Amino acid sequence: MTSPLLLRATNLACERDERLLFSGLSLELRAGEAWRVGGANGAGKTTLLRTLAGLNDLYEGAVERLGRLCWVGHRAGLKVLLSARENLAWFADLNGLQGVDPDAALARVGLRGFEDQPCLELSAGQQRRAALARLLVDPAPLWVLDEPFSALDVQGVELLVELCTRKLEEGGALIFSTHQEPAGLPLHGLVTLQGGQSRCEPRHAS
Amino acid sequence: MQADGMVRPSLTRALGAQLRRDLLLVFRHPQDVVNPLAFLVMVTTLFPLAVTPEPSRLAEIAPGVIWVGALLATLLSLDNLFRGDADDGSLELLLLAPHALYFLVLGRALAHWLTVALPLAVCAPLLGYLLSLAPAAMGALFLALLIGTPILSLVGAIGAALLAGVQRGGVLLFLLVLPLFVPVLVFGAGAVSAAQQGLDYSGQLAILGALLALAVTLSPFATGAALRITLS
Numbered sequence: 001m002t003s004p005l006l007l008r009a010t011n012l013a014c015e016r017d018e019r020l021l022f023s024g025l026s027l028e029l030r031a032g033e034a035w036r037v038g039g040a041n042g043a044g045k046t047t048l049l050r051t052l053a054g055l056n057d058l059y060e061g062a063v064e065r066l067g068r069l070c071w072v073g074h075r076a077g078l079k080v081l082l083s084a085r086e087n088l089a090w091f092a093d094l095n096g097l098q099g100v101d102p103d104a105a106l107a108r109v110g111l112r113g114f115e116d117q118p119c120l121e122l123s124a125g126q127q128r129r130a131a132l133a134r135l136l137v138d139p140a141p142l143w144v145l146d147e148p149f150s151a152l153d154v155q156g157v158e159l160l161v162e163l164c165t166r167k168l169e170e171g172g173a174l175i176f177s178t179h180q181e182p183a184g185l186p187l188h189g190l191v192t193l194q195g196g197q198s199r200c201e202p203r204h205a206s
Numbered sequence: 207m208q209a210d211g212m213v214r215p216s217l218t219r220a221l222g223a224q225l226r227r228d229l230l231l232v233f234r235h236p237q238d239v240v241n242p243l244a245f246l247v248m249v250t251t252l253f254p255l256a257v258t259p260e261p262s263r264l265a266e267i268a269p270g271v272i273w274v275g276a277l278l279a280t281l282l283s284l285d286n287l288f289r290g291d292a293d294d295g296s297l298e299l300l301l302l303a304p305h306a307l308y309f310l311v312l313g314r315a316l317a318h319w320l321t322v323a324l325p326l327a328v329c330a331p332l333l334g335y336l337l338s339l340a341p342a343a344m345g346a347l348f349l350a351l352l353i354g355t356p357i358l359s360l361v362g363a364i365g366a367a368l369l370a371g372v373q374r375g376g377v378l379l380f381l382l383v384l385p386l387f388v389p390v391l392v393f394g395a396g397a398v399s400a401a402q403q404g405l406d407y408s409g410q411l412a413i414l415g416a417l418l419a420l421a422v423t424l425s426p427f428a429t430g431a432a433l434r435i436t437l438s
Contacts, residue, residue, distance in 0.1 A: 075295025093223030098212035
């Protein structure tokens with residue numbers, strides 16, 4: 001009994017500034033799975049995630065996306081002159097999301113009372129939370145998250161782990177990059193990038 | 207709380223949201239509109255002081271002065287067209303949106319034209335009056351700018367997209383797009399000069415119109431491709 005496939009990468013290779021970041025990388029992401037991408041600074045974690053999300057065209061191999069995805073990158077994707085609510089409403093309109101309640105999503109990520117503040121006046125952690133609110137309004141089955149835990153406080157990390165766990169239970173999947181393994185999140189695979197070598201290990205969650 | 211799983215991408219809704227966002231940003235940061243306009247006003251008011259206050263000679267150079275001023279003012283504002291979006295990551299969201307990049311880019315150029323170039327075209331007859339431009343040429347000046355400036359926005363967007371990831375790409379942008387602006391300048395200023403001499407200027411306007419049609423159909427493709435290269 002296998003769950004539906006959401007993302008398949010075959011034989012990926014990418015080079016930046018004549019430095020090989022990864023090659024021969026293949027992975028399959030199925031519903032209900034969480035994969036972590038690890039590696040030192042500059043090892044190519046971001047490039048790999050951008051390639052999987054479809055934001056990088058300079059690669060070899062094939063990426064197959066079987067469904068929509070929601071991307072939260074290193075850059076928050078927020079217009080700092082607009083409020084968190086306005087940013088979220090723009091995102092919903094852009095993607096044609098129906099029945100979105102921006103205030104409820106912002107309250108869920110702990111930004112109640114900050115909905116109307118220009119994002120400029122929010123702290124780095126709050127901006128990250130505002131970006132993560134996109135995950136709540138977008139029903140895309142696949143989440144691709146680049147360093148989602150950076151700048152978050154302890155409660156923020158707990159919240160994100162909780163959201164991810166919920167997503168997995170609902171039949172979603174996610175792939176994200178971090179340096180430290182987040183506690184409490186069941187992982188089904190690990191991609192390690194190191195000096196042009198890549199290792200993909202499926203792992204059976206306990 | 208959780209979205210109910212409904213996704214119905216609608217291009218009109220997306221474009222409306224884009225336009226609303228861009229206008230809201232300009233409203234919160236009006237310098238983006240005021241600066242090009244102030245630049246044009248400064249350039250044109252300095253000419254009578256520097257060249258001559260004599261109306262007949264001023265009228266002779268007026269079409270060229272206003273057109274050069276409007277072109278440079280537009281060019282100055284283009285540098286930031288995609289840089290802000292690239293820096294804060296909203297460009298990534300735009301690229302991942304379920305719509306053809308062609309239309310989203312067209313919408314961005316439209317917003318730029320509405321907020322930057324249209325005010326220039328509207329104010330230009332006033333500046334023409336300042337330079338003793340013949341009243342008969344006012345209409346031609348406004349029309350030529352109305353048709354010509356969207357070409358500047360659309361073509362300039364290609365260069366702005368290519369350089370969105372480059373810090374301090376300003377001078378490079380000038381070099382990239384200025385040659386492409388030259389036909390617009392020649393026919394735009396030519397139309398106004400012709401009108402001032404009482405000649406028929408519909409030919410120049412027709413050529414500008416043709417250039418605009420070409421720019422609308424082709425430049426968003428180039429801009430979209432340039433954006434993908436920039437983000438890769």
